[in-house]
Amino acid sequence: MAVRSTPARRSGTSRSGARGRSRALANPLREGLRLEKVPEPCTVVLFGATGDLAHRRVLPALVNLRRAGLLPAESSVLGYARRPYTDETYRAEMAVAVADHSRLPIEPALWADFAAGIHYQQGDFTTPEAYRALADRLDRIDAARGTRGNRLFYLATPPSAYGPIVENLGRAGLDREQRRGGWARIVIEKPFGHDLESGRALNREVLRVFRESQVYRIDHYLGKETVRNILVFRFGNGIFEPVWNRRYIDHVQITVAEDLGMEGRGSFYEEAGATRDILQNHMLQLLSLVAMEPPIAFEADALRDEKLRVLRSVDPDWTAERVRRDVVRGQYGSGWVGGVHVAGYRDEPEVAADSETDTFVALRLEVQNWRWADVPFYLRTGKRLPKRTTEIAVQFKRPPLMLFRESTSDPEPNLLALRIQPDEGILLRFAAKVPELGLDVRSVNMDFTYGSSFSTEAPEAYETLILDAMLGDASLFTRADEVEAAWGIVSPIEELAAGATPGEELRVHPYEAGTWGPEAADRLIERDGRRWRRL
Ligand code: BG6
Secondary structure, eight states, X not given: OOOOBOOOOSSOOXXXXXHHHHHHHHOGGGTTOOBOOOOOOOEEEEETTXXXXXXXXXXXXXXXXXXXXXXXXXXXXXXXXXXXOOHHHHHHHHXXXXXXXXXXOXXXXXXXXXXXXXEEEEOOSSOHHHHHHHXXXXXXXHHHHXXXXXXXXXXXXXXXXXXXXXXXXXXXXXXXXXXXXXXXXXXXXXXXOSSHHHHHHHHHHHHHHSOXXXXXXXXXXXXXXXXHHHHHHHHSOSSSGGGOSTTTEEEEEEEEEOOOOOTTOHHHHHHHHHIIIIIXXXXXXXXXXXXXXXXXXXXXXXXXXXXXXXXXXXOTTOOHHHHHHHEEEXXXXXXXXXXXXXXXXXXXXXXXXXXXXXXXXXXXXXXXXTTTTTOEXXXXXXXXXXXOEEEEEEEXXXXXXXXXXXXXXXXXXXXXXXXXXXXXXXXXXXXXXXXXXXXXXXXXXXXXXXXXXXXXXXXXXXXXXXXXXXXXXXXXXXXXXXXXHHHHHHHHHHHHHHTOOTTOTTSOEEEEETSSSXXXXXXXXXXXXXXXXXX
16 A cells, blocks of 8 residues: 655655644644655546546546645646547646536646646547557657656546457557556456456456556545545554454444435446445445455555455355345435435436336345354445445444443443544444442443544545556555455345346335435344444
8 A cells, every 4th residue: 555654754855844844833643744655757548538537536636646746747648538629628628627626726827737738639449540549649748748658547438448448458559568668557447347247257358458467446435545544443553453353343334325316327327226336346345444354464465365355255155045135225215315305216317217226225244254253244325315424333242241230221332433434533432430429321432533633634535546556556446356256245136136026025125215225224134133323
């Protein structure tokens, strides 16, 4: 994993060192931070340059990296798409995109400097000649700007274009590194396939051209500061790991709740559903970070080996019977979210009136290894829930004996909640005596919030991930085998759901927008004598 801050030397006059010292005046926790590791200059070749992802995420992330001094001045962007733009029209469009979506304000002088490195190449994704023209253009940019033959191919396109782009990059020799002396890496956005078979096929297609070490599959959850902090929390502290196991933990709950509906993505979502859109990637990644063994080193393959072992230990007997019993799919109807009346899923644009797509999924999984055997992991995610919140709650067992019988209430068992977003932080619940005469015990919270402790805004996930790809650090990217292991968990759900007959458990259960999903999801956990956490 890229380490971007280390204790600074006490002396020294670097710009970042000075920045660190001035921040230190405001907050001692930030004393001595020194931004390090600036990547070599490169050209980011942005396929799908005129699309939503390029506008909202990629370009704003690049400019913010530049603003932070983490992108060398020679770095360039080459937008590639079908529209007949010129460099100038593309720059003008990107100026608007960055103004609308940048995390931090971009000064006109900084933009002017950055925009000078933005270029546009018109071309389609399937014509080999277009890639030869692309190769020539890249050589010219290298010569003009000093990008040294380093190329980051960024696929911000619909997934149907991945195959043709990769194949044509290979044909044009753009995958090769040694010939020109620079590096060539490819960034691919999810979805990585539609099921296990297509996930494997996509991996094969990509790996026919690129080596795994050149491939960076983005799961933007892994770039979130609080997700990265799960590892620091677990392995940078001595007191949690000894109790992080079946002996002390009763169960784990992972929630990824969204209040939004389709936001114009109906046709994409009809094909995906919550299971493919969130469970297959973001949630199973969260699960593997919480459940993994300590890696032998803080380095890409060591980390990914351990995450993979978790995914492979998930329920080896994930039979049809288990899937039917332990998975609940839901779909929102109309209702009220945040005081606004919203339409049901089937009334969203581009959604079939009789759609069976899941906008909610809850499930109970077990990680069958020595650390976790018999500890259930309950996962739930959905659209149009009451609020946007992502949290991992580790519920500890009760103490073996309750001594405080006089207490008028039984305190809840200890709980550790890792709040991923919003209001990022960590909460520990424990029992405390009420400061009154007598011996009453109540549950209280010890609450850490990033914002108030570090008084800073975390970088966007895309800034972190793009920078890491440029640095050649793949720790926060999913490896081919992880993707396939995740499909191994999800595909049986999708297969059974597709064949489910009316009235069967795996059919979508309706729920009212603005609620926490269908009642069947409550039954799933209540069956075990537990409850979903109220968030
Ligand atoms: C994306 C999904 O991967 O993640 C979206 O395709 C979802 O449907 C989004 O809304 C959630 O991301 P975040 O960062 O807002 O939690």
